[in-house]
Structure formats: C-alpha cells, structure tokens
Amino acid sequence: MSAGAFCPICRCLLSPSQWNLGEFTECPNCRAPTRTLVFPALARDAHSNQPVPRAEAEAGCFFHSQWRAENLCNSCGRFLCSLCTVSFGDQRLCPDCIRRKREESTEAQFRDQAILFDNWALLILIVPILCLIYIYFGLIFSVLATAFIIIGWRRQQTVVPRGRYRFVLAAVLAVVEGGSWIALVWLIVWLIIRHSADLTP
Secondary structure, three states: OOOOOEOOOOOOEOOHHHEOOOOOEEOOOOOOEEOEOOOHHHHOOOOOOOOOEOOOOOOEOOOOOOEEOOEEOOOOOOEEOOOOOEEEOOEEEOHHHHHHHHHHOOOHHHOOOOOOHHHHHHHHHHHHHHOOOHHHHHHHHHHHHHHHHHHHHHHOOOOOOOOOHHHHHHHHHHHHHHHHHHHHHHHHHHHHHHHHHHHOO
8 A cells, every 4th residue: 555644743654444433542653542534545455446357258348358347337338347447426437428428418417617597697787787887778687687597597507516595696686676777767757758748838
C-alpha cells in the first residue's frame, strides 16, 4: 500500500486495523491515544483494480480480450475487465456508455452544463430596472421572465440539487413588476386624458 495514516505525535505508521474506529486506540510506538479517520479509497488495496489475465475458458473484456471479464456494464451489458469498469454513482459503466450518456444529456448526473432558468428569470427582471429601460418594456420583461419560470420549473436539471426558492422569488417579482408597469401606464394615460380635458374650453 503506497499511502497510510501516521501518528500525529511521533509520525509512526498506524495499522489499517486502527482506521475509522469509533474509539481511540494507542499508537504502537509512543502509546499516544489516536483516532484516525480516512477516506475509503485509502484503505482499498492498490492492486485490486489491476486486470487479471484471461484463461482459455473464461470470458474476456469487450475492449481488452486478453483480460478476464469481471463486471457487466449496467447500460449496454458488455463484459468489462476491472480496468474498463467505471463506477459512476451506483452504476458500473463502460467508457463508451459514459461518452454516449454525456452526449445525450438525458440524465442530470452526466451533464457538464445546464441552463439555470431561475437565474435567467431573476436577471431578466432585475437588469432592466437597473438600466432604466423597464419604463418602456417592463411588461415584456415580466412576461419573458414568467415564461422562463414556467419552462424551468420542470425542465431545469442540475447535478447539484438547487432549491426552487429562486423560482418563487422570480414569480413574485414578475407579478409585482408587471402590475407596477400596468399601473404606471394607466396613470400616465389618465394624466394625459385629464390634462387634455382641462385644456378643452
């Protein structure tokens, strides 16, 4: 094993039997109480992923016929050696299936890009106010943001789970801004009509 855990006092190499225990154990060298927590990958045998040569009566790997098949791809069913087996979440996949799933982007965990509809909706609502173009196109921006909210509510998929509070905030802002724009336009029209009536003899 190429890696290990060491006593923080005397730097003595600790035995794997002392790793990830619920209680303290003594260092074999200085007798200091130690409790060592390591990642599971550190405790894994370094040679466990080495492919095994295939015997004549054994099934071979789809990609490397000289190596013994040890796993099945959960997507396409190909025989895989330990070298070609890629653990992806709770699935064991071959490299071809991972590439295909990334190209299809049908599953969130295989996507490296995602449209954040909630962020776009908030951006559409906030930027026009800061740029003072809301006065002219406020209703259009509110409708556009509402469309992003409706579409993104079900279609937004990301690897890291995101709460929907941004959608709720954007919906509230869209209603407030759309209503405010309509009220503003109505007020302007009412003032123009009233002013015209006052000027009429």
